[in-house]
Amino acid sequence: MINLFAVGPGPIVHVAPAQVFNIGGFTITNSILYGWACALVVIIFMVWVARQVTIKPKGGIVQFIEVGVDFITNLVENAFEDKKIGRKYVPFFVTIFFFILLNNWLGLLPFVGEGFHSGESPLLRPFTGDLNATLAIGAVTMLTVYISSIREAGGPLKYLRHFFIGSPLNPLYFVIGVLEMFTDLTRVLSLSLRLFLNITIGEIVISVFSYLGHVAAPLSALPFTLLEILVAALQAYIFTILSTMYLAIAVNHAEEHASDADLTEDGVPETIGVTASGSTHG
Amino acid sequence: MIIADAVNTAIIGKGLMIGGGFIGPAIGIGLIGGNYLQAVGRNPEAAKFLGQALIFVAIVELFGLLAFASIFIVK
Secondary structure, eight states: OHHHHOOSSSOOOOOSOOEEEEETTEEEEHHHHHHHHHHHHHHHHHHHHHHHOOSSOOOTHHHHHHHHHHHHHHHHHHHSSSHHHHHHHHHHHHHHHHHHHHHHHHTTSTTTEEEEEETTEEEEOOGGGSHHHHHHHHHHHHHHHHHHHHHHHTSHHHHHHTTOSSOTTSHHHHHHHHHHHHHHHHHHHHHHHHHHHHHHHHHHHHHHHHHHHGGGHHHHHHHHHHHHHHHHHHHHHHHHHHHHHHHHHHHHHHHHHHHTOSOOTTHHHHHHHHHHHHHHHO | OHHHHHSOHHHHHHHHHHHHHHHHHHHHHHHHHHHHHHHHHHOGGGGGGHHHHHHHHHHHHHHHHHHHHHTTTOO
C-alpha cells in the first residue's frame, strides 16, 4: 500500500558525514563545511545582537536572545552554592548553549542535506548531526569542567580525593571511588552521543515522512519539523544544564570538604583502637 | 538454517532491537512525566522543577537512543 504513494528506492538516510574535498591530507566533510558556515553566521549574528542591546528593550529577535542569556545566567548561578563562583562560568555556558541551539536550528533549514550536491554526496549537513562535531563539543565542555573543578578544589590530588566517600585505603571505598572515576569519564560520551543521536534521528524521521508524503511531502514532514525545533531547543538546554551540574557538583563538594576537612570516616575505628589500648594501659 | 536462507534475519534482529530498546525508555519517561504531574497536582509550587524532570528524561532517553544507534552495527 505504501508503494502506491511512494516512489524511489526509499528514504535517503545518512548517518556518517561524506567527504567533499581534501586540503593537504585533511578530509573536509560536508558537516565541517556547514559547521564553519554556521560558526561564521553565529559569530556575526551575536556581535550584531550585542551592539543592538539597549536598556529599554526594543523587542524582536534581540529580545529573544536577551531572554535566553538571562535564563542560562540564572540557571548557572543558582546551580552553585556560591553565586560569585557561578558568575565566573556563565559566559562559557551561555556560549555553549547558543552555539548548540543555533547549530541545531540552522541544520533544520530546507536546503541543508539533499539541497545541494557535490558529486554523489550532499554538500551541506547539520553540524550537530555528526558524531565528530558533538564529540568535539563534549570534549571541550568536559575538559573545561575538569580543569575548573581541579582549580576550585585546589590541586589534582584534592580533586581526586572527592571521589572517595571515606579513606581510599579502605578497599570498599577504593573500589567505589575508582568506579566513580570511570563514570565521570563516560560523561564525554553520554553528552555527545545524546546530542548527536537526537539530531540524527530527527533528520531520519523528517526524511522518512517526506518520502512517505510523496507529492504532499512538505505537509507530511511539517509536524515533525516543528517537533524537531522543540527537540533542538530541549537538547541545547539539556546539554547546558547537565554540564553545569557536573561542574556544580564538583565545586559544591569541594567547598563542603574544605569546611570539615578533618572529619574522615576512617578516623572513627582508629580512635576506638586508641581508647581500647589506652584503657588496658591505664 | 532454512529460515536464515528464506528471510533476512538482520531485519528481524533490528526490529526486535528497536522494539525492545524503546519499551524501557518509553515506560521511564511516562513514569517521570506522570510523577511530575502528580507532584504538581498535590503541590502547585512544584511546577518549577520541570527543568530537573527534563534532566531525568534526557538520562532515560539516552538508553533508547543507544538501542537505535546499535541497529547500524547489525549486518
